[in-house]
Amino acid sequence: MNGSHRMSKRITILDLAKRLNTTPSTISRALRDHPGVSKSLREAAKSLARELNYQPNSVASGLRKGKSYTIGIVVPHINRDFFSNVISGIEDIASDNGYKVMICQSHDNEEKEKQYINTLVSARVDGIIVSLGMNTEDCSHFEQVLNARIPLIFFDRVCEQMDVSRILNDDTEGSFKAVSHMIEMGYKRIAYFSGPEYLNVYRDRKNGYLKALQNNSIEVDKAIIVHHDLTQETGWKAAEKLMKMRNRPDAIFSSSDFAALGALLYLRENNVRIPEEVGIAGFSNEKFTSLVNPALTTVDQHSNEIGTFCAKQFLEEVELNNENYVPRKIILNPRLIIRESTKRIKE
């Protein structure tokens, strides 16, 4: 309550041992119900521990055992529904299995991502789960994770050169579904917002877009394929540019919900009717997509499942003790969610 001000030394296993006239090793075993310790001592140790409010020092135990029971997670932003749902998924499985998670935000900054990887390796986490930052082109900072024989798992935005497990969506398929749907709704000239092409997700999503056009014999016009960093702001600006073209597009498909939102707001502000004049769709199924007006068609990525797959894959690899496991690629099938922003009466 008031924090009594005796300089209480933290109590250790040695203190318990002294009080029970035995040794630290015996206490250590007693507390973990080792069968080699008599029942009576086990009980005594545990009740004394409770009484003195003993908290095991997991730093010491981590050092001795070479295991920290911690998983490091590095994502660009935790305040995106996609990432926070993945993290929730990881955390649920992890904590059921006695692991805690350490969450780091790279803020899409390669330097920060590198630092966090260093920190996690230094902290001797038992595994690292990563989705790359938007600006990460070079993957060399992950080499040391492999060298340290720490299980490494990527999801969503991955390092393709690295031979490690990865959990992915079929981004091509997701994009293909969305664009095919838009074509079916009668849109003829569909612009596309893409991210950096050294990242698998953006390359794949673009391929899905191209495939859908091709499939419907629509010619690709590079003028309406825009590359940017897919934020709300740049989405707004890109929409502005597109709408001022003489031959303006009648739809926008964005590989990010945030950029789609920016575009949507631009269109709304400029009284372009959605979906009648211009259709619009995004990617990721962020919460806000169902709430904007009109509600945004988007591609759901099963974020929570991705998280549980990541965690399960980690558990498997850690179990195998880094020996002869084969990296695995798990691909989920994304789901198209059709909402008002593309529901045009077919012409």
Add this chain to the structure above:
Amino acid sequence: MNGSHRMSKRITILDLAKRLNTTPSTISRALRDHPGVSKSLREAAKSLARELNYQPNSVASGLRKGKSYTIGIVVPHINRDFFSNVISGIEDIASDNGYKVMICQSHDNEEKEKQYINTLVSARVDGIIVSLGMNTEDCSHFEQVLNARIPLIFFDRVCEQMDVSRILNDDTEGSFKAVSHMIEMGYKRIAYFSGPEYLNVYRDRKNGYLKALQNNSIEVDKAIIVHHDLTQETGWKAAEKLMKMRNRPDAIFSSSDFAALGALLYLRENNVRIPEEVGIAGFSNEKFTSLVNPALTTVDQHSNEIGTFCAKQFLEEVELNNENYVPRKIILNPRLIIRESTKRIKE
């Protein structure tokens, strides 16, 4: 690239020492530029470390120094804008000062919160920053943090009995502003969504509501004050109940944006015009509030600033080494954001 399969033992300070024909202690000092070590050796040590890709073991160093350079954060949910912004704020300051953060989600579950506190104490974090779960009535699990002399800081939802620093909004004031505004807009019968009253924030917000009514000589009607867990779902249900009253309210003020959203969706679905027939406002300024239709009036809590205050307070307390510091209460003034959901033409 392919993870060469020699069972490479991790290299330690001892390995470096052997190669340079010196001792671990000297290497340890050399790597940290201790002036007692000759310049040449310092350089040699550092370049060898780089060459061999030496990664210091922060577990060992943590054990020896009794410091982990880690801050534990416990929040109900990381996928709420309010919390993730606070975390971002903490993390920015923390990482500038060499601290990493460990983020835990209590999911508003008291048991889970307790476990996480245990884990963090065991992990010997250097500080713990908490916002209580919705269901946490009993704060006894925080006693051990104090006993272990680990700086403890609360924000938003706090343990009032505990004499530790806390960063808060003036929730009464926030609520008062919102409700006063609604009254000014001509709403006469304003319902209220409240959370559990053992939590400071909900008690304070309710007080602000009551104060605003009183201030305008509006009688309080307990029939339209609803207590629930403030999720989108319960907000929906509560709105339904209220709208079916014979003497139904003409406005709803919710102490959570999520519950306000639920209510808004119910009203929209049932063709109750907002803000004409019923006004509505929430609390927290979640991203979606500006995007729903109509946009939701809400109270902004300066989430990012709360985070930086938390981190700075932690740094100060850790600096003082737990000696004679006086717990501090920092109160920020929330900001009312008026949007369409309450902009009724005054009658």
Add this chain to the structure above:
DNA sequence: CAAATATACTCAAACGTTTGTATAGTTTGA
């Protein structure tokens, strides 16, 4: 009844750092 076997412990080393103290070797000063 001696020998084998269980039982319930104790001992000591180890994990990888850090840090206070000791010890060479070198320089300085009167």
Add this chain to the structure above:
DNA sequence: TCAAACTATACAAACGTTTGAGTATATTTG
């Protein structure tokens, strides 16, 4: 020139736990 002072390094203990090996006592076995 010899003690004092400094420089650069070595030594050893410590952080708190875990674990393999060792030991004393009690119990079983042929």
